[in-house]
Amino acid sequence: MAEFTMELNDEQKEVRDWLHGFAADVIRPAAAEWDEREETPWPVIQEAAKVGIYSLDFYAQQYFDPTGLGIPMAMEELFWGDAGIALSIVGTGLAAVGVLANGTEEQIGTWIPQMYGDANDVKVAAFCSSEPDAGSDVASMRTRAVYDEAKDEWVLNGTKTWATNGGIANVHVVVAVVDAELGSKGHASFIVPPNTPGLSQGQKFKKHGIRASHTAEVILDNVRVPGSCLLGGKEKLDARLARAREKAQKGGGRVKNAAMATFEASRPAVGAMAVGTARAAYEVALEYAQTREQFGRPIIDNQGVAFQLADMRTSIDAARLLVWRASWMAVNGKPFTAAEGSMSKLFASETAKKVTAQAIQILGGNGYTREYPVERMHRDSAIYTIFEGTSEIQRLVIARTLAGMPIR
Numbered sequence: 001m002a003e004f005t006m007e008l009n010d011e012q013k014e015v016r017d018w019l020h021g022f023a024a025d026v027i028r029p030a031a032a033e034w035d036e037r038e039e040t041p042w043p044v045i046q047e048a049a050k051v052g053i054y055s056l057d058f059y060a061q062q063y064f065d066p067t068g069l070g071i072p073m074a075m076e077e078l079f080w081g082d083a084g085i086a087l088s089i090v091g092t093g094l095a096a097v098g099v100l101a102n103g104t105e106e107q108i109g110t111w112i113p114q115m116y117g118d119a120n121d122v123k124v125a126a127f128c129s130s131e132p133d134a135g136s137d138v139a140s141m142r143t144r145a146v147y148d149e150a151k152d153e154w155v156l157n158g159t160k161t162w163a164t165n166g167g168i169a170n171v172h173v174v175v176a177v178v179d180a181e182l183g184s185k186g187h188a189s190f191i192v193p194p195n196t197p198g199l200s201q202g203q204k205f206k207k208h209g210i211r212a213s214h215t216a217e218v219i220l221d222n223v224r225v226p227g228s229c230l231l232g233g234k235e236k237l238d239a240r241l242a243r244a245r246e247k248a249q250k251g252g253g254r255v256k257n258a259a260m261a262t263f264e265a266s267r268p269a270v271g272a273m274a275v276g277t278a279r280a281a282y283e284v285a286l287e288y289a290q291t292r293e294q295f296g297r298p299i300i301d302n303q304g305v306a307f308q309l310a311d312m313r314t315s316i317d318a319a320r321l322l323v324w325r326a327s328w329m330a331v332n333g334k335p336f337t338a339a340e341g342s343m344s345k346l347f348a349s350e351t352a353k354k355v356t357a358q359a360i361q362i363l364g365g366n367g368y369t370r371e372y373p374v375e376r377m378h379r380d381s382a383i384y385t386i387f388e389g390t391s392e393i394q395r396l397v398i399a400r401t402l403a404g405m406p407i408r
């Protein structure tokens, strides 16, 4: 276990500064354009691939940082640049983590490189879990996967929604029901390889924020994938289903929820994205308050403005500390006895929404225009309280964890 310190080591500082440089020089200048275009910023993803930021290797290196701070630091810097573009860069990671968490070594080696492509031909991947009638309530998922034993193929049917990179991805990871009796324990994840017949993009959503990130429905109409595309393999799935059926027959009891532990470990990364957006808006507001003069003095000379900035900075630092604590716990295998991962996501995402709104207020009329970036940051920040579990779901998870109640 790493020795406790509040300071980043030299290597971490170097990576942080390098990422900050990319965010400042490449991402931030492109932010307004891609927000208006509402399209995937392929040239920026390609730039990220060229310098090594868009690759599994980079995220694996950050993930294995023994302090746990590699991923939150990377997220904060990239999302400081711009949330929509940064999500286009890191969105593939959601699908890659799905394969890393559940896939065999062969599946990891086969599919993850195809998710990223290479610097000359970049690709993206999508993770498709949410459905029109299954958002917060994942257990009510309807997409079915049926095994065709004669052909050793799985047949997928259903409609997925809100998929980041859905329909434009080279590789889709799709969560589907294999045993409807077992609720979320009867779900399994499948790879849908490039150009598989039957998979198509439904509507592409026109969004409030993170508009450079592509979000769409994914339609699965008799999509046939080889047996080898079931993540983890059939043997492991059969054993898992048998255990779940046995527990269900015995009247359930407390089943350790593995998915919940995974969420606790992944939610701080979303918290770090929110910290990045909040910090970006705070910095713009601070500089503006120091230079804008009214009544013959900079507006920061008014306590009403200065105190807002003090509160903004305090909340951002508190959010970062919660994110770092949860990330450190995840990497050191500490049990999340108070749902500390959910806590960090809840506090950081609510902070981003509040701080970006305060930034607009401090910039006055200018804050309300697209000449300044804070209105975009405010629109972008609203996503953090919605995806990877809404704020209400985070509160529900925290409260149930504290009370020792099961989380469905």
Ligand SMILES: Cc1cc2nc3c(=O)[nH]c(=O)nc-3n(C[C@H](O)[C@H](O)[C@H](O)COP(=O)(O)OP(=O)(O)OC[C@H]3O[C@@H](n4cnc5c(N)ncnc54)[C@H](O)[C@@H]3O)c2cc1C
Pocket (backbone or CB within 6 Å): 094, 127, 128, 129, 130, 132, 134, 135, 136, 137, 161, 162, 163, 164, 165, 207, 210, 215, 383, 386, 387, 388, 389, 390, 391, 392, 393, 396
């Ligand atoms: C831009 C964007 C990108 C996304 N990317 C992906 C992706 O890549 N892959 C993917 O699978 N999904 C993705 N999602 C889906 C996202 O995770 C869901 O939108 C989210 O889980 C909420 O589900 P919902 O939209 O159906 O809202 P609902 O679940 O319908 O919730 C509506 C409201 O009811 C509240 N609510 C629901 N249940 C409770 C409860 N028990 N107690 C209190 N309040 C409750 C919610 O908090 C919310 O305020 C994305 C969504 C967006 C908007």
